[in-house]
Structure formats: structure tokens, C-alpha cells
Amino acid sequence: MTHPTENAPDPGLQLHFRSCLGAFATGVTIVATRAPEGDAVGLTVNSFNSLSLDPPLVLWSLRRVARNANLFRAAGHFSVSVLAVGQLALARHFAVSAPDRFAGVAHHEGLGGCPLVDAAIAWFECETVSVQELGDHLLFVGRVLRCARVPGLPLVFHQGDFGRTIALDPEA
């Protein structure tokens, strides 16, 4: 007979796992889409990454219990705005629950009506090609239809804190 707690995740192990993942510094993005009723929806995401150059594919993952999980699943497109170091407030804003996160946030509309955050340093406009349920997340793969970038330094996320890059002396 299986003990009910036998398959429960070990909280100590989860903390350790998260801490180890935190050693991997990432950029910070806002991933967004457009709801059928017309609302712009998005959230702060650091699971964004490159997947393939030919064809151009990117990926990100979304907690299955996220408020807009079904909406992202059903949407044919998503956008990714890579935040600049000066956009820490936006990263925080898009990581807490609010009815309309895009209200008062400067943005413009991209392919599929997906909102692109102004003053970001790069944008990817994607067509969703695959959504997979894996563990407690949904893995989204998008084909990049259009991307752009402007000069600027990225906002960084490392070990649970936001930061900035410091270039190393190439001669050192």
C-alpha cells in the first residue's frame, strides 16, 4: 500500500533545486499575448531561451496554475520583450497579480495583436508552434516571425535578486 505522503515533493529538495537553478543568471522578459476579448495580458518571465536558429525557435515555460494559462494556450501568438536595466519596476509590476497589468504601461502592438513593451532592448514576435504539459509547467515553443533590438544593457535575474551586468576587462 502506498503511503499518502510517499509521492509528495520533499520541500527541502525543492528549495535546494530552486537554489541551484538560481545560480544560472538570466535576463528578464515580459511575455504577452492578446485575449480574444481584446485585453493585453502578460507576465514577468525568466524561463525564456533560444531553442533553434533554423528555423528560428524560442521557448518559455508558464506555471500551469497561472491565471492566463488557458489564454496563452489558445492564443496563436505571443510576444517577448527583453527588459532593459532601467525597467526593474516593470519586472516587479508584471510579477504581481493585477486586473490589467498593461494599464499605464507604454507599449505598442505587434503581430497577432500582442503587446510589445516600449523601451525594452529586444522584442520577439512569435507564432505558437507547440504547447506541452511538463510537470507543473506548460512549455511553449514559438517560431520567431519578427525580432528587433536596440542598444542597451539588460536587466539580470540571479539567485532571486535583480541586478545588472558588469563587463570584465577583456585583457584580464
Ligand SMILES: Cc1cc2nc3c(=O)[nH]c(=O)nc-3n(C[C@H](O)[C@H](O)[C@H](O)COP(=O)(O)O)c2cc1C
Ligand atoms: C524574475 C521573475 C521571473 C519569472 N519567471 C517566470 C516564468 O518563467 N514562468 C512563470 O510561470 N512565472 C514566472 N514568474 C512569476 C510570474 O511573473 C508571476 O507569478 C505572475 O504573477 C504570474 O502571472 P498571473 O498572476 O497572471 O498568474 C517570474 C517572476 C519573476 C519575478
